[in-house]
Amino acid sequence: MSRPRKVVPANSGSSRRRAVAPSARRRLTLVVGLLGLASAGLVARAFDIQVIRKDFYQEQGDARFLREVPIPxxxxxxxxxxxxxxxxxxxxxxxxxxxxxxLESDDQLPALAAALGTSTDQLRTYLEQRSNREFAYLKRQMSPEAAQAVLDLGIPGINGQREFRRYYPSGEVTAHVLGFTNIDDHGQEGLELAFDDWLSGQPGRKRVIRDNKGHIVEDVEQIRAPKPGHNLTLSIDRRIQFLAYSELKNAVEKSEADSASMVILDVKTGEVLAMVNMPTYNPNAIGSSTASSRRNRAMTDVLEPGSTIKPVLMAAALSSGQYTPTGPLIDTTGGHWYFQGHDIHDTHNWGVLTPTGVITKSSNVGAAHIAMSLDTKLMYDTYRAFGFGNSTDSGFPGEASGYLKIGRDWRPLEKAIMGYGYGLNVTVLQLANAYATIADGGVMHSPSFIKGSDSPPRAIISPQIAHELIQMLETVIQPGGTGAPYAYVANYAVAGKTGTAHKASAGGYSKNSYTSAFVGIVPATHPRLVAAVVVDNPKKGSYYGGLVSGPVFARVMDGALRLLDIPPDNIGRWYVGQPLQDKNGLIGSKAPEAPDIEEAPVDRVTP
Known part of the structure; x- marks a missing residue:
């Protein structure tokens, strides 16, 4: 009997193994293929980034970490x-x-705000408004110590940038001459503005690498080397500047004047040794100043010069050949001249005067008579030659040219009053420069604020006429002159002229507002310095130029002459309370304690 055949079930293990094996190989092949593709993609991507588009990605990386920064x-x-x-x-x-x-470090904003001196809310608002920017100033020009305290907080995105801030050691004493710079260190007014390109230099540029906090970790290369600004040496003498500042300030306070200006020139070069204005300001704290206090009035404001113009009129008179210092005589009897319906008058009845006497007594009547006797073109050309109606070419920003009407358009009354300083406008610098021209033998220099500047001189009048004018102006400071004794400088001969002018107002001239001026030359025998002092609208005490401005001139020149070691030329001659002498010996017993006279201001003359 045969054995029955063993039947193996279809779902036996060996069958499963034969069925599963092909599926695993396929998955393995798929995984390997995917990895291969991924590797190929990475290689391709790396090739694209590092080879094909290398420059683009390098630029993008540099944009985030490589920066160009200025070198201050x-x-x-x-x-x-x-x-x-x-x-x-x-x-x-x-x-x-x-x-x-x-802004990502919100928890550190309070500490940052405290270090910057602001509130947290203000700081957060400021940052949020600029959140789309990559750069913003939080605070400009902090002291290095205060800035380091901010940087030590270690807040990401906070950096320090070195800058420079202008500092003026003399403060308000030299403010109007120097001007000031803005927060970016560029000149805004004065010589800081005039010579901004020379002083500024050129910042450099360099590439740096910053870390993720924005801190510079490496200097890569210098793109442009920095070029520091050039130094500038002025003609200003700080010692004389301070003298002028102190005396002018005292005069303004004493007289309760609205403003005042003083200019001192070197006769031989035209260099400005001092220029002061009141009111003034502190350029180290410009935010506390006003536009009015920052104005350099000696350069930008104009005034009617009053009797300080009379030496220029006399220059025209002497040049005409019609006049000499001693003749012809001019009749001012009565002290009034009614001309074309206007009363031109003096403070006293001086009677008959020589041309020198017109200067000594500052006679308006005498000056008007001389003006009307001169050829109009000659008078106009002389005023113009002395710089009136033109800029002095000093190079100072905003300098005014003043005003001088064209001579052919002068009406008779205008011509008459121009003889004693009305109907034209000048600056204080123009006045000083006109007298410096007389002092230097009739040679005019363009005023300069730079030491050693070389501007070509121009001959305006003959040396002989200049010498005669100085001698005539000396009589103003001698007994009986309108400048004696207040403009007197001990041991030095002074030549100068006072001026008192009503200020223009609507409809004519104010009866109670004056410009008080004095312009002088020292030493008169060998001129070295010229100073012009103008006080605007003194309201307390006297308003006459000799009494208000003359003492400022005297005190400043007394110090300046000694500082510059200029030898005396008037030793042993008169001073207040002492015997009066001249080249011919004793001429009086005592110098007057106060001037006897002053020039008469015009009374509402309307050209």
Whole structure:
């Protein structure tokens, strides 16, 4: 009997193994294939990034970590003529930020705000408004110590940027001459503006690498080398400038004047040794100043010169050949001249005067008579030659040219009153420069604020006429003159002229507002310095130029002559309370304690 055949079930293990084996190989092949494709993709991507589009991705990376930053340069130092610094640049640090990064450190904003001196809410608002920017200033020009305290907080996105801030050691004493710079260290007014390109230099540029907090971790390369600003040496003498400032300030306070100006020139070069204005301001705290206090009135404001114009009129008279210092005689009897319906008058009845007497007594009647006797073209050309109606070419920003009507258009009354300083406008610098021309033998120099500048001189009048004018102007400071004794400088001969003018107002001239002026030359025998002092609208005490401005001139010149070691030329001659002498010996017993006379201001003359 045969054995029955063993039947193996269809779902036995061996069958499963034979059925499963092909499926595993396929999966393995698939996985290997996918990995191969992925590897190929990575290789392709790497090739694309590192080879094909290398420059693009390098640029993108650099944009995030490689930066071009400026290399700040120091602005040139401004010195006075003796090498004393008047304007210097001090290193400061400005705090900058990447606003979006700083906002991510919200918990540190209170500490940052405190270090910056602001409130947390204000800081957060400021950053949120600039969150789409990669750069923003948080605070400009902090001291290095205060800035380091901010940086030590370690807040991502906060950086320090070195800058420079202008500092003026003399403060308000030299403010109007120097001007000031803005927060970016560019000149805004005065000589800082006039010589901005010279002083500024050129900042450099460099590439740096920043970390993820925005800090510079490496200097890559210098793109452009920095070029520091050039230094500037002025003609200003800080010692004389301070003298002028102190005396002018005292005069304004004493007389309760609205404003005042003083200019001192070197006769031989035209260099400005001092220029002061009141009111003034502190350029180190410009935010507390006003536009009015920042105005350099000696350069930008104009005035009617009053009797200070009479030496220029006399220059025309002497040049005409019609007059000499002693003749012809001019009749001012009565002290009034009614001309074309206007009363031209003096303070006293001086009677008959020589041309020198017209200057000594400052006679308006005498000056008007001389003006009307001169050829109009000659008078106009002389005024013009002395710089009136033209800029002095000093190079100072905003300098006014003044006003002088064309001579052919002068009406008779206009011509008459121009003889004693009305109907034209001048600056204080123009007045000083006109007298400096007389002092230097009739040679005019363009005023300069730079030491050693070389402007070509121009002959305006003959040396003989200039010499005669100085001798005539000396009589103003001698007994009986309108400048004696207040403009007197002990041991020095002074030549000068007072001026008192009503201020123009609507419909004519004010009866109670005056411009008080004095312009003088020292030493008169060998002129070295010229100073012009103008006080606007003194309201307390006297308003006459000799009494208000004359003492300022005397005190400043007394100090300046000694500072510059200029030898005396008038030793042993008169001074207040002492015997009066001249070249011919004793001429009086005592010098007067106060002037007997002053020039008469015009009374509402309307051309």
């Amino acid at each position: 340069v120091s602005r040139g130092t401004i010195f006075d003529r003796n090498g004393e610094p008047l304007a210097v640049s001090t290193p400061m640090v400005s705090i900058t930020a990447v606003p979006s990064q700083v």
